[in-house]
Amino acid sequence: MHSPHSAHDHGAHDHGPHDHGSHDHGSHDHGSHGHGSHGHGGHSHAPADFGKAFAVGIALNTAFVVIEGVYGYLANSTALIADAGHNLSDVLGLVVAWIAVILSRRPPSTRFTYGLRGSSILAALFNAVFLLIAVGAIGWEAILRLFDPQPVAEMTVIVVATIGIAINGFTAWLFASGRNSDINIKGAYLHMAADAAVSAGVVAAAAVMMLTGWLWPDPVASLVIVAVIVWGTWGLLRDSTAMSLGAVPSRVDPVAVRRYLEQRPGVTDVHDLHIWPMSTTEIALTCHLVIPAGRPDDSFLLQTANDLDHRFEIQHATIQIETDPDTACRCVLTHAPVV
16 A cells, blocks of 8 residues: 555545545546646647637627618618627627636636636526527517518618628637637637628528519518527527536547546446536546555556546546445445436
């Protein structure tokens, strides 16, 4: 039996006896404690800095909201006004997402021991809910206009909406590189991509009205736009809600994680396994490993932590070692997973 691990040996530490036997608490860590990258070759899980993208996106879209709102009123276009309202909601969404990025970088405190990383999850959830509320208002106005269609200044609508396609498409491009790794950035990207689609729909509707003289394409375009936005936002709402409830992130297979831990040398049982998102980019894990042969050395803990990081993108792992399989651990009895 080796001596207890030091709390500075890459996060491995011994908590001493507790209620369900004298167990060794291992690997605690891995990315926020200043121990380096653990051989990651500079691999970093910190959220990318999209500060410039947020600043440019907010400035461009704020200016465009004013322009689009004024010309939408002058052109008597419900679709254009609806697009302006949607753009306004997106400006607020960008502001919320940017604030969350800033808050997530704040250091831990005695009360918020993970810092404010979870604010990025709340921002993604807020953006999804707010976007659905905004399109609900747009849809209602479009339905009212459908029963009372009004003529619009088609060329004005086409010119303004085309500018919107350019601005929103460019802003979406600024966030495109982070949409698959950070759900908060994905929310900002979806807002901008949806705006570009909305503007394209407005242009198409105005062109049809100009060619045919029909009045109904304007409100119908608004309803189609609403359907497209709801379809694109539903996944963001589902994922952000699950993350806010501590669900295992969709990119992690919990069965595969358990199988890997069960196959580690000397491990005879795995229990009290929990995997949850600390933020939109970082994942934490805690578990108990039963190793009757005795407490492993630091290399076991470091290798396990590195494998969890590289294979499953789990950066913060805390592993408790239990050496006596006959000692009942309360967590086995009270936290057994429901199949």
